[in-house]
Amino acid sequence: MLDEAYRLVEEFQYKAGHPVNEKPTLMIKSRAFVRYKCMHDELDEFITASNIYEQADSIMDLIYYAIGTLVE
Numbered sequence: 510m511l512d513e514a515y516r517l518v519e520e521f522q523y524k525a526g527h528p529v530n531e532k533p534t535l536m537i538k539s540r541a542f543v544r545y546k547c548m549h550d551e552l553d554e555f556i557t558a559s560n561i562y563e564q565a566d567s568i569m570d571l572i573y574y575a576i577g578t579l580v581e
Contacts, residue, residue, distance in 0.1 A: 511576075518576045528581045536581060544578045 523529045528540065536544070551574060554567035 514572075514576055515579065518573065519580045522577060522580050527577070530581060536578075540581065544574065544581070547574045548578075 519529055521527075548571055551567045551571040555564055555571070558564040558567060
């Protein structure tokens with residue numbers, strides 16, 4: 510399941526022109542901060558959610574950003 514999610518996010522990032530690495534690579538601080546900010550924003554959305562749908566949406570987005578960070 511996670512392999513398929515990784516592959517789909519990798520394909521999206523490639524098509525969208527986002528960074529994709531073929532092997533594990535240390536992320537530079539500026540890119541790491543961008544990824545951190547996206548994931549932090551999703552955590553903020555989760556904690557301020559007023560219903561289960563908003564919570565689920567923020568967690569799904571967080572998972573997407575986390576996998577995207579692995580891809581990058």
